[in-house]
Amino acid sequence: MENKLMLMIPGPTPVPENVLLALAKHPIGHRSGEFIQIQADVTANLKWLYQTTNELLLLTASGTGTMEAGIINFFSPGDRVLVIHNGKFGERWALVSKAFGLDVVEVTAPWGQPINPADVQAALTADSAKAIKGVIITHSETSTGVINDLETINKHVKAHGALIIVDAVTSMGATNVPIDEWGLDVVCSGSQKGFMVPPGMGFVAVSAKAWEAYKTAKIPKFYLDLGKYRKDGAPFTPPVNLIFALQASLEMMKKExxxxxxxxxxxxxxxxxxxxxxxxxxxxxxxxxxxxxxxxxxxxxxxxxxxxxxxxxxxxxxxxxxxxxxxxxxxxxxxxxxxxxxxxxxxxxxxxxxxxxxxxxxxxxxxxxxxxxxxx
Amino acid sequence: MENKLMLMIPGPTPVPENVLLALAKHPIGHRSGEFIQIQADVTANLKWLYQTTNELLLLTASGTGTMEAGIINFFSPGDRVLVIHNGKFGERWALVSKAFGLDVVEVTAPWGQPINPADVQAALTADSAKAIKGVIITHSETSTGVINDLETINKHVKAHGALIIVDAVTSMGATNVPIDEWGLDVVCSGSQKGFMVPPGMGFVAVSAKAWEAYKTAKIPKFYLDLGKYRKDGAPFTPPVNLIFALQASLEMMKKExxxxxxxxxxxxxxxxxxxxxxxxxxxxxxxxxxxxxxxxxxxxxxxxxxxxxxxxxxxxxxxxxxxxxxxxxxxxxxxxxxxxxxxxxxxxxxxxxxxxxxxxxxxxxxxxxxxxxxxx
CATH class of the missing domain: 3.90.1150.10 (Aspartate Aminotransferase, domain 1)
Incomplete structure (x- = not known):
C-alpha cells in the first residue's frame, strides 16, 4: 500500500513525526546566536546520552566517516593497532586502518560469533613492548546482530594501556555504554541509528587521553581533523536541519x-x-x-x-x-x-x-x- | 518578529516549502529499489545542472569535505599543485593541499580583487617541466564576493595540460559553468548553496582525465575515496532525506x-x-x-x-x-x-x-x- 512503509532495518530507522517536522523548519544561519545555542543544547544532550563529560563532536558524515575520524586523529603511519572484528563493519575498520598506513594486528571471531575476551587479553598480554597504541572494536556488529562484550574487553585494554576506539554506531542509545565509568577513549555513532534522526550526521566522544595522543598523531587530515571541531564546534557548515531534528529527538529520549x-x-x-x-x-x-x-x-x-x-x-x-x-x-x-x-x-x-x-x-x-x- | 527570518547569507540559503516537505518524508531504506531509482533521478538532474556527462558523485560532507575529496583523490604526496587564491576559501584549498603533503605553489590576488589570468598563464608557462600536476581554483570566492575568470584561466590550464579542480561551491547553479564544453576535470559544490537544499551534502563531477590520475594517486583515503562512490553510488549510508529534498529542488530548477x-x-x-x-x-x-x-x-x-x-x-x-x-x-x-x-x-x-x-x-x-x- 502506498505510504505505509514500516522500516525494520538497522538504519535508516523510523523517525518520529515531531522530529520530521523539526527537520522541515526553515534553516537559519549557522553562525547566528540562535544556532550556537541550539548546537550547545544538542551537545549537552548528546553527552547525557553518551554518559560522558568528554568532548562530544558532531560531524557531517556517515558512520564510516565518523569512525575514520575516530581512528586517523590519534595515530601516525606505522603505529600498531589491534582491530577486533567478527563481521563486515569490524573488517571495515581494519581496511580503514590499513588505508592510512597503520600496522594492523587482528583478533577475530567467525561472523555470527562473539569475540572471546580472552583472545584479546592474550594478544595484549603478549605485547609486553606496548607496541599496540590502540584497540579498535565494534560493539554491536550490525552485519550479524552480535554484540561483543565491550565491558570485559575494555578491562583488558585498560590493563594494557592502549587507547580504545569503539564503533558504537548501533549500540549507542540501544544499550548501556557508560563512557566515563568504563573509561572509553573514542566512541562513535551516527544519527540514523538509535538517535531517531535521518542519516547525515555522526558523533564522536573523545577522552583527555585520546587528545594527548592527538597532539603527536601524524596521519594527514583536514575535514576529519577533530582538533578543528574541538576548537570551533562547527568549523565547516554543519547540517543545520538535521541538528534541528536531533534537538527534538534528544528531548524525546530524555523524557523516556x-x-x-x-x-x-x-x-x-x-x-x-x-x-x-x-x-x-x-x-x-x-x-x-x-x-x-x-x-x-x-x-x-x-x-x-x-x-x-x-x-x-x-x-x-x-x-x-x-x-x-x-x-x-x-x-x-x-x-x-x-x-x-x-x-x-x-x-x-x-x-x-x-x-x-x-x-x-x-x-x-x-x-x-x-x-x-x-x-x- | 518570531518565525519571520529572511536568510540573505551565502549558505544556508532559503529553502522552498515543497523542498522542506520532501525533507520531512519518512526515510526509506537506502538499498531499496525505490531509493536507487531516486538516486538515479537525482544524479541525472545534477548532471543536467552541472552540464556534464562526467560521473557525478554525491557525498555526505560539507563543501570543504567535498573539495578535500576533489583534491586528495588525484595526487600523491609530493606532487606539485598550483593553488589560485584571493580569499578565505581559496586559501583553505592551499591548507588542505599542504595537509596532505602536496607541494603547493600559488598565484594570488589581494582579497577583493580578481585573479589576473595572465599571472596564471605566466606560472604555467614557466613550468616547462610540467611539474604542476593540478590547478586548484575557487570560482566564486564567497568570502569577498569576487568571481574569477574561470573560462580564461581554464584555457591556460588546458594549454599546460594539468588537471583543473574547481571550487564551484557558490557558482554552480548561479552562473554558467559548462563543464564538458570547457573541459573542467573536477568540479565541487554543496547542497546549501544554489541547490536550495539545507546543508549536509556535496557533489563532485569527475572527468575521464581525472579518473586516469586517480589510478596512480597515493594520498591515503577511505571515506572520501571517490573510487568507492564511482563503483557504488552510495558506498556508505547516504543522507536519504536530504536526497528527497534535492530531488524536489532539482525538479524546480529544471522547470525554471x-x-x-x-x-x-x-x-x-x-x-x-x-x-x-x-x-x-x-x-x-x-x-x-x-x-x-x-x-x-x-x-x-x-x-x-x-x-x-x-x-x-x-x-x-x-x-x-x-x-x-x-x-x-x-x-x-x-x-x-x-x-x-x-x-x-x-x-x-x-x-x-x-x-x-x-x-x-x-x-x-x-x-x-x-x-x-x-x-x-
Missing amino acids: GLENIFARHHRHRDACRAAVKAMGLELYAPDGHGSPAITAVSTPAAEEIRKVMKKKYDIVLAGGQDHLSGQVFRIGHLGFVCDRDILSALAALEGTLAELGTGKSNGAGVAAAAQILSSK | GLENIFARHHRHRDACRAAVKAMGLELYAPDGHGSPAITAVSTPAAEEIRKVMKKKYDIVLAGGQDHLSGQVFRIGHLGFVCDRDILSALAALEGTLAELGTGKSNGAGVAAAAQILSSK
Missing part, C-alpha cells in the same frame, strides 16, 4: 530516560529471539550475544521472506551483507520502535512463513514474543 | 531552466551593486568581477548595519570573515531568491542606513535596483 530506552531495546531483542525460535527458524547470533539493535535470522528462504514481508505487509527487513547475502535476513529494532511494532513485524513474519510454507506459523512465535513483552 | 536561473542571479547581482552604489556605500569587488551569488559591501558600519537589519527587519546578512570581520557585510542572493526579495532587502538596507545616519537613504538605492529588475 536512559534506563527505559535500554530496557525497551533489550525487551525487543528478547521478544524477537523468542519468536524466531518458536517459528522454527535459526538465530544467527548465539543466546547471550544478540544485539539489542538487530536480530539476524539464518535461513535459505531469507530473500523470499523479505520479498513477501515488503510486498504483502509493507515491512522492510534488511538482507545479508557480503557472503551472507541470501542466507540471512535481519530485523532492525533500533530507535523509534514500540512494542506494537515488534508484534506487527512478528505477526507479519508468521503470515509470510505460512504463505511460503516454511518454518512454523501456528501462532507460537507471536505468543512467545507477547509473553516477553507483557512480562517485562 | 538554466538560462533563466543564471539570468536571475546576474540580475540580482546587478541590482544589488547598483543599489549599494546609489546608497553611497562601497562595493568590495570591482565592477565586472562581482559574484552572482553574493555582494560584499565595505563599510566600518558593517556590524551595526547587520544588527539593525536583523533586529528591525528580520533579515540576516553575512559578516566579514577573518581580517574582514567588522569591515564588510555580505548580501547573499543565491538559490531560492526572487526579485521581490532583492527589493525587500535593499529597502530594509535603506531604512537601516536612515536609522544609523550613514550612507544615503533617499530612495535612490531601491530605485536603481528596481530599474535594473524591471529592464532585464
Whole structure:
C-alpha cells in the first residue's frame, strides 16, 4: 500500500513525526546566536546520552566517516593497532586502518560469533613492548546482530594501556555504554541509528587521553581533523536541519530516560529471539550475544521472506551483507520502535512463513514474543 | 518578529516549502529499489545542472569535505599543485593541499580583487617541466564576493595540460559553468548553496582525465575515496532525506531552466551593486568581477548595519570573515531568491542606513535596483 512503509532495518530507522517536522523548519544561519545555542543544547544532550563529560563532536558524515575520524586523529603511519572484528563493519575498520598506513594486528571471531575476551587479553598480554597504541572494536556488529562484550574487553585494554576506539554506531542509545565509568577513549555513532534522526550526521566522544595522543598523531587530515571541531564546534557548515531534528529527538529520549530506552531495546531483542525460535527458524547470533539493535535470522528462504514481508505487509527487513547475502535476513529494532511494532513485524513474519510454507506459523512465535513483552 | 527570518547569507540559503516537505518524508531504506531509482533521478538532474556527462558523485560532507575529496583523490604526496587564491576559501584549498603533503605553489590576488589570468598563464608557462600536476581554483570566492575568470584561466590550464579542480561551491547553479564544453576535470559544490537544499551534502563531477590520475594517486583515503562512490553510488549510508529534498529542488530548477536561473542571479547581482552604489556605500569587488551569488559591501558600519537589519527587519546578512570581520557585510542572493526579495532587502538596507545616519537613504538605492529588475 502506498505510504505505509514500516522500516525494520538497522538504519535508516523510523523517525518520529515531531522530529520530521523539526527537520522541515526553515534553516537559519549557522553562525547566528540562535544556532550556537541550539548546537550547545544538542551537545549537552548528546553527552547525557553518551554518559560522558568528554568532548562530544558532531560531524557531517556517515558512520564510516565518523569512525575514520575516530581512528586517523590519534595515530601516525606505522603505529600498531589491534582491530577486533567478527563481521563486515569490524573488517571495515581494519581496511580503514590499513588505508592510512597503520600496522594492523587482528583478533577475530567467525561472523555470527562473539569475540572471546580472552583472545584479546592474550594478544595484549603478549605485547609486553606496548607496541599496540590502540584497540579498535565494534560493539554491536550490525552485519550479524552480535554484540561483543565491550565491558570485559575494555578491562583488558585498560590493563594494557592502549587507547580504545569503539564503533558504537548501533549500540549507542540501544544499550548501556557508560563512557566515563568504563573509561572509553573514542566512541562513535551516527544519527540514523538509535538517535531517531535521518542519516547525515555522526558523533564522536573523545577522552583527555585520546587528545594527548592527538597532539603527536601524524596521519594527514583536514575535514576529519577533530582538533578543528574541538576548537570551533562547527568549523565547516554543519547540517543545520538535521541538528534541528536531533534537538527534538534528544528531548524525546530524555523524557523516556536512559534506563527505559535500554530496557525497551533489550525487551525487543528478547521478544524477537523468542519468536524466531518458536517459528522454527535459526538465530544467527548465539543466546547471550544478540544485539539489542538487530536480530539476524539464518535461513535459505531469507530473500523470499523479505520479498513477501515488503510486498504483502509493507515491512522492510534488511538482507545479508557480503557472503551472507541470501542466507540471512535481519530485523532492525533500533530507535523509534514500540512494542506494537515488534508484534506487527512478528505477526507479519508468521503470515509470510505460512504463505511460503516454511518454518512454523501456528501462532507460537507471536505468543512467545507477547509473553516477553507483557512480562517485562 | 518570531518565525519571520529572511536568510540573505551565502549558505544556508532559503529553502522552498515543497523542498522542506520532501525533507520531512519518512526515510526509506537506502538499498531499496525505490531509493536507487531516486538516486538515479537525482544524479541525472545534477548532471543536467552541472552540464556534464562526467560521473557525478554525491557525498555526505560539507563543501570543504567535498573539495578535500576533489583534491586528495588525484595526487600523491609530493606532487606539485598550483593553488589560485584571493580569499578565505581559496586559501583553505592551499591548507588542505599542504595537509596532505602536496607541494603547493600559488598565484594570488589581494582579497577583493580578481585573479589576473595572465599571472596564471605566466606560472604555467614557466613550468616547462610540467611539474604542476593540478590547478586548484575557487570560482566564486564567497568570502569577498569576487568571481574569477574561470573560462580564461581554464584555457591556460588546458594549454599546460594539468588537471583543473574547481571550487564551484557558490557558482554552480548561479552562473554558467559548462563543464564538458570547457573541459573542467573536477568540479565541487554543496547542497546549501544554489541547490536550495539545507546543508549536509556535496557533489563532485569527475572527468575521464581525472579518473586516469586517480589510478596512480597515493594520498591515503577511505571515506572520501571517490573510487568507492564511482563503483557504488552510495558506498556508505547516504543522507536519504536530504536526497528527497534535492530531488524536489532539482525538479524546480529544471522547470525554471538554466538560462533563466543564471539570468536571475546576474540580475540580482546587478541590482544589488547598483543599489549599494546609489546608497553611497562601497562595493568590495570591482565592477565586472562581482559574484552572482553574493555582494560584499565595505563599510566600518558593517556590524551595526547587520544588527539593525536583523533586529528591525528580520533579515540576516553575512559578516566579514577573518581580517574582514567588522569591515564588510555580505548580501547573499543565491538559490531560492526572487526579485521581490532583492527589493525587500535593499529597502530594509535603506531604512537601516536612515536609522544609523550613514550612507544615503533617499530612495535612490531601491530605485536603481528596481530599474535594473524591471529592464532585464
